[in-house]
Structures are given as C-alpha cells and as structure tokens.
Amino acid sequence: MKILVANLGSTSLKWRLFQFAGGEERLLHRGGLERVNDYGAALEECLGELGRAGHVRGAADLAAVGFKTVLARGVTGCVRVTESVLEAMEAFNSVAPAHNPPYVAGIRLFARRLPGVPLVALFETAFYQWAPEAAMRYAVPESWCAAGVRRWGFHGASHKYIAERSAELMGRPDVAERVRRLYVDGGRTPVADPPLRVISCHLGGSSSITPLANGLALGNSLGMSPQSGLPQNNRVGDLDAFAVPFVMRTLGLSLEEVERQLCRQSGLLGLSGLSNDIRDLVRAAGEGHAGARLALDVFVHSARHWIGSALAQLGGADALVFTAGIGENQPELRAAICRGWEELGIELDPEKNAAVRGAEGCISTGRSRVRVWVIPTNEELVVAREVKRLLEQEAARGGAGESASAGAAGSSVN
Numbered sequence: 001m002k003i004l005v006a007n008l009g010s011t012s013l014k015w016r017l018f019q020f021a022g023g024e025e026r027l028l029h030r031g032g033l034e035r036v037n038d039y040g041a042a043l044e045e046c047l048g049e050l051g052r053a054g055h056v057r058g059a060a061d062l063a064a065v066g067f068k069t070v071l072a073r074g075v076t077g078c079v080r081v082t083e084s085v086l087e088a089m090e091a092f093n094s095v096a097p098a099h100n101p102p103y104v105a106g107i108r109l110f111a112r113r114l115p116g117v118p119l120v121a122l123f124e125t126a127f128y129q130w131a132p133e134a135a136m137r138y139a140v141p142e143s144w145c146a147a148g149v150r151r152w153g154f155h156g157a158s159h160k161y162i163a164e165r166s167a168e169l170m171g172r173p174d175v176a177e178r179v180r181r182l183y184v185d186g187g188r189t190p191v192a193d194p195p196l197r198v199i200s201c202h203l204g205g206s207s208s209i210t211p212l213a214n215g216l217a218l219g220n221s222l223g224m225s226p227q228s229g230l231p232q233n234n235r236v237g238d239l240d241a242f243a244v245p246f247v248m249r250t251l252g253l254s255l256e257e258v259e260r261q262l263c264r265q266s267g268l269l270g271l272s273g274l275s276n277d278i279r280d281l282v283r284a285a286g287e288g289h290a291g292a293r294l295a296l297d298v299f300v301h302s303a304r305h306w307i308g309s310a311l312a313q314l315g316g317a318d319a320l321v322f323t324a325g326i327g328e329n330q331p332e333l334r335a336a337i338c339r340g341w342e343e344l345g346i347e348l349d350p351e352k353n354a355a356v357r358g359a360e361g362c363i364s365t366g367r368s369r370v371r372v373w374v375i376p377t378n379e380e381l382v383v384a385r386e387v388k389r390l391l392e393q394e395a396a397r398g399g400a401g402e403s404a405s406a407g408a409a410g411s412s413v414n
C-alpha cells in the first residue's frame, strides 16, 4: 500500500511517499518545491518526479493521499476529505489564514487531478481531543466558546510522534503502545506505573510546547489559532486580546490590516525587524544587531515560560524533548533555554548538546534527573499511519466512511 503525504504551504509543496507492506513501513521518496505560484504545475512536477522514480505510474498506484490539515469547524480526527470537510475548513479560514486557504485550494486540485484516489485529512487538533477541559478553555462567555473560541492545540502529528518515540527511548513500550493506539481507543490502552512525564518542545518556523502524561497531551501552548504561544516565524505568539481593539483605535488600523500584521509581520520577523529565520537572527545577533538579539531573547524567554508551565502541570518531568528545525539544529538556543535549571533536575551536557544536530540523541549529563533528548520529528509518517488505519477500518466495515472522531459527513470531493 503506497500513501502519499502532501504538505501544502502558501508557497510550497512538500511530499513524502510511504509504502506499507507486511508490517514494514518504508519511505520511498521525499521531495519539495519552494516559491510555488502555480500549484497545478507544482502538483504535476510532484507526480512527474514520483513517476520518474518508478514509484507512482498512475492514480491506481496510490492507496490514498494524506494531508496534515490544521483545523476545521466541528471536525477533527482522521477523516476522508469530503465537500463538507472542506467547507468546515473554510469556515475557520480566518482562524488559520496562513494554513487553511492553501490546504483547501490544494486539496481541490488533488481531487481534480487524482479522481478516485481517497483523500484523507489528519487534523492537527486531533491529538488534543482528550486533553482536560480546564487546559483548553478561555475565560470567555459560553456563546464565544460555542462559536469556537477555545484552545484547540496544534502540531498534533509532531507531538504524537514525539510521545511515541520518547516512550520507546525511555524504555516504556507500554506508553508507546498507548500512543500508537490513541485514535483507536482514545488513550484507554493500559500502562504500568510510574507515570511517564515528557515535555515535548516543537521549535521551528511554528513552535509549540506540550506536556505529555503517559503519552497523552495535557494541553498545548498554541491555542485557538496557530498565532499564539511562543513567537512564531512571522506570526504573533501570545498577545493580550485587548491589544487588538487598542491598535485599531489608536493607530487607525482596519481589522483586515490587524489580521495581516499579526500573521505576516509579527513573531520573530516583527520583533527583529530583520528576518523570520532563526539562522539569520543568530548570525545577526552575533554581529551586534539589537533587534535580532531581542527576538532571540523573547523566543527563549517564552520557551522557558511554557516549559515551566508544562513542568508544573506534570508535577515534574522524566524527559524533555527538542524537535523541529530549531529544536533539532540549534544547540545554542537549547542551551539558552535550559540555562540554570540544575535545581529542577535538568542539566545539559555541553559537548553532547553541541554534537547533536539534525539527529536523534540524548544531550543531558549522567547526573541530570530529567533526560533531555533531541528527536527529529516525523509528522508525515504519523499522517501516513493514520491514513492507512482509516483505509483498513473502512475496508473492514465494507466501504468508505468517516472515523468515529469526525464530526462532519458529506459526499466525497472526488
């Protein structure tokens, strides 16, 4: 069974092709295109590359295409993409303006180009379906909550991968198995004592921190939208809600302009006035650029804030994990984040920390009570596994349908 996972950005298309056969999972191909302005042409190029590599000669070679979709009104989990699912995503376009519109447009193109191939979405919010209500609610009137103003949590595929892999590395196959079966039984797979407490730090273009108790999320630093929590590349992080009406009144900004600035000109870019890329900021800060220094300091401060929160929610930690572009590749920032935490049982080994870039490894000292890991994330694999599971469930039921956690139904877009 071959499953293509497509990652659709506003100007990029990245993909990974997996093969599942006889209990084996294999990555057959990965590729990507940047600075895309014609998505149809980009899709042709992707299919052309897969064809030339001999993996996909036609639609019949693909069991499904999976998408790591962000959020939709009333829909979560792993679902077949139907017209009503796309409409539910469009209903939340203004919550995820950098993510939902390109996904909806891209999925419609895939549907036209690959008629008959099942298109399946794993929503980033899926991982938080069992998080405690107290961690997910804002203190707003009930009518706001009913309209969707609550914490949904994001980066679900990445934090799920980290939950499973960290449990394996910590010698807890029971917890890893619970995570593997999460979307089958809602986290009811029994685990042994003591509880495994992991803090998962996904630090990249988009960043979030999640406390994991026995593999289950207790919340996430991203909230109602992917514009909260830590400062993002060019999107705002945490912000007092009253800042929005204030700048509209005092700076005379329109609502559309406020939205544009919050999701295109804020975050690390807004703070530094220079770049949304950490590599540029580290370089510029080294050369004395004050804005770059400030952006890095705010990022580190915010990461420490959210790790502290996770530590408190879990009542301590057994493992702290760094993942994604920054978490995997920036030892200096990992060191800055963990500075002075010996009393908390967190002690980085400077040599190990400097040596681990883009690879899996433990970076804490032998003395450190909390083991600190770098684990490269694999969100596409999580999507592919859930797509496979959905197809198998459908086959067992004797036809296409939607998973139990899906809230919407409708005709397929194919």
Ligand code: AMP
Binding pocket: 203, 204, 205, 206, 276, 277, 278, 279, 280, 324, 325, 326, 329, 330
């Ligand atoms: P992601 O969204 O996970 O791709 O992460 C993007 C962020 O990670 C950017 O701020 C990059 O500067 C940073 N990053 C990605 N790769 C590297 C690398 N090899 N070395 C240093 N930073 C990197």
